[in-house]
Amino acid sequence: MAKTLEDLITRRFQDVTITSDGEINTAEFLEAAEGVVKMFDLLDSAAFYPVKSDMTTNIDKVRTKSLSKPDLTLYDTLQKIIIAEAQEGDRTATQGLLWLKRGLELTAMALKRSLENPAEELSESFTLAYNSTLKQFHGFIVKKMFGVAMMACPTRAVFFEKIGGNREGEREELLAWVNALQSLLNELNIFYAKGSYDKGL
Numbered sequence: 001m002a003k004t005l006e007d008l009i010t011r012r013f014q015d016v017t018i019t020s021d022g023e024i025n026t027a028e029f030l031e032a033a034e035g036v037v038k039m040f041d042l043l044d045s046a047a048f049y050p051v052k053s054d055m056t057t058n059i060d061k062v063r064t065k066s067l068s069k070p071d072l073t074l075y076d077t078l079q080k081i082i083i084a085e086a087q088e089g090d091r092t093a094t095q096g097l098l099w100l101k102r103g104l105e106l107t108a109m110a111l112k113r114s115l116e117n118p119a120e121e122l123s124e125s126f127t128l129a130y131n132s133t134l135k136q137f138h139g140f141i142v143k144k145m146f147g148v149a150m151m152a153c154p155t156r157a158v159f160f161e162k163i164g165g166n167r168e169g170e171r172e173e174l175l176a177w178v179n180a181l182q183s184l185l186n187e188l189n190i191f192y193a194k195g196s197y198d199k200g201l
Contacts, residue, residue, distance in 0.1 A: 004164025005042060006173065009035035013180035023077035024184060026066045030059050032181075033100060036107050042162055047126075047152040050145060055103045061096030078188065082197050095201045101188050106133040108182045114156060115175050123153040 011032045017025040037055050040048040065085070066075040075081045078097060085091045110129035114122055127150040135143060153159070164170045192198045 004162075004170070005035070005039050006164055006170070008038040008042060009177075011035065012177055013184060014176060016180075016184060018184075018187070019077065022187060023079045024187060026062065026076055026078050026081065029078060029184065030063050030066075033059055033104060036104060036181075039163060043154060043159065045152065045154050047149045047154070050149055051103050051106065055100055058096035058100035058103070062093045062100065065093035065096075079191055082191070082195070086195070086197060091201065094197055097188070098192065098198050098201055101185055101192075102134055102137065104181060105185055106130055108178050108185065109133060111174065111178045112182070114159075115171060115178070118156075120156070121153075122156045122159050123151050125156075126150045126153050 009032075011028055012035070013032045016028040016032050019025075033055065037052055037059070040052040062078070062081065065081055066072070069075065075084065082094050082097070085094045106126070106129050109132060110122075110126040113129060114120060114125040117125070127147070130146055130150055134146065138146065154162075160171075163174070
């Protein structure tokens with residue numbers, strides 16, 4: 001039996017721990033984010049290579065920082081990493097998380113559009129999502145590259161068949177996954193904006 005996205009995900013975004021102070025568990029968030037990379041792997045489409053490659057690199061940057069001290073509690077939330085790097089001066093993980101967040105925002109918006117607009121092809125969903133998220137941060141050449149890539153998206157029928165979204169109840173599960181991701185991203189957006197942690201990055 002072919003694997004579906006549900007088979008590959010080891011942690012859903014719904015299961016990422018948020019502390020009473022609103023801080024997001026680092027290891028759990030990165031594990032859940034890897035589920036998005038696995039989704040792109042499952043689709044085996046060149047269209048998603050730029051996003052997938054960028055996400056993988058940025059997940060590694062944040063994970064490397066989180067494991068860089070013997071006392072793992074120092075960086076056990078994403079917010080702790082950002083605050084620590086603001087004081088240290090080296091903001092490699094903060095920048096990595098910023099770009100990871102942007103790539104995840106593209107994915108969340110595109111999937112939500114696709115789920116809520118059954119007549120809309122995936123290429124349109126991802127193009128519109130790209131225009132609203134990553135495009136403003138890219139130069140001319142990268143915009144062109146992404147434009148071509150988004151047009152090479154698989155059809156929505158192929159996409160949902162491969163990730164298991166055509167099975168009964170699967171679309172509701174996928175929408176819950178996307179909504180949970182967006183909720184975490186909203187928390188990060190507020191945190192970055194409040195401390196101007198994206199300034200200069």
